[in-house]
Amino acid sequence: MRIVKLDATDSTNSYLRRLYTQETLSDFTAVVAQVQTQGRGQLGTIWESQPSKNLTFSVYKRLVGVRPNDFFYVSMTAALALMKTLELISIPRLSVKWPNDIMSANKKICGILIENVMKQGVFESSIIGIGLNVNQTDFEKLPQASSLKRISGIDYDMDQITVSIIQNLKVTFERLERNELKSLKEEYESYLFRKNKPSTFKDAEGSMFSGFIKGVSKSGKLQVLLEDQVVQHYDLKEITLLY
Missing domain, CATH: 2.30.30.100 (SH3 type barrels.)
Known part of the structure; x- marks a missing residue:
């Protein structure tokens, strides 16, 4: 498991994409930054985070046989890995707010941004960007946000959480590579925020x-x-x- 640690970068997704063009990356290579100067969310939104309080990192994943029409299964697989990690540390009332924000009750604690590399009409690899609110407790400008510490009162070791997320990504992506599309989709849907409400x-x-x-x-x-x-x-x- 290769983890590149940075004090600061523009965006861990951008850094990892540049690294991809410079060398052959092993599966699940991760880039973790204390500070992102241009952290990004869905649809070009800005991901705001207090330095050293939250987990901002990106993971490289080679894709095997994933067709363009099945792109969303990559998103579902990543979201399920986050859910499993957070369940292991007993974060309550977890759900996935479509497409891939992770919620505890009605508060957002994590966002995922996936960018794909395509070759000859198939997905060659994905860069999975994860922003998880860990030890930050002040969200004055973000009333719909929360963090693991704010929910549990516990101060977390972010290195341990990083390793746990990567390990769970490995498990869930093995399911994708075994073509377990039906069960992945059913499990993802079972976590959907406000489903049937x-x-x-x-x-x-x-x-x-x-x-x-x-x-x-x-x-x-x-x-x-x-x-x-x-x-x-x-x-x-x-x-x-x-x-």
Whole structure:
């Protein structure tokens, strides 16, 4: 297990991508940074984190036989690895807020950003960026955020958590490589935040509507049961789940 530790970098995903162009990386090579100057989240959002208080790192994973249509299985696999890690340290009321934010109760504690490298029409590898709130307790500007320490009162060893996440990534990716797509999808859906509960959404035009989250499609679209009993599929840019 190779772990590259940095005091600071622009983004661990960007650093790992540059490293990929310079040398042949072994599976699950990780880059961990105390500070990210340009940490990124989904859809170009900024990931904010207090220096040395949280875990910000990226993991390189070679992909074997994953087709473009199955990209979301990489996302599901990574999310399940995070869930297993957090369950092992007894973080309560865990769920996955589609597509891959990890929640404890109604607070976000972790975000995942996956960037893929394609060769000849198939995924060659993925860079899995993980931002996990660990020992930070002040979230004055982020009212929907929390951390492991804020939830449990425990001060965590971030090296131990890093190793645990990588070990669980290895286990869940073995399932993906065995083509256990059905069971991965079913397990991911079992963790979905607000599944089968009445929820309010906002579409790309800003209009709000109600529905029930039922699951995800194989391509990763959110399946929402609307008031007219029709199940509509939504892409990430098309819908926002409101609290």
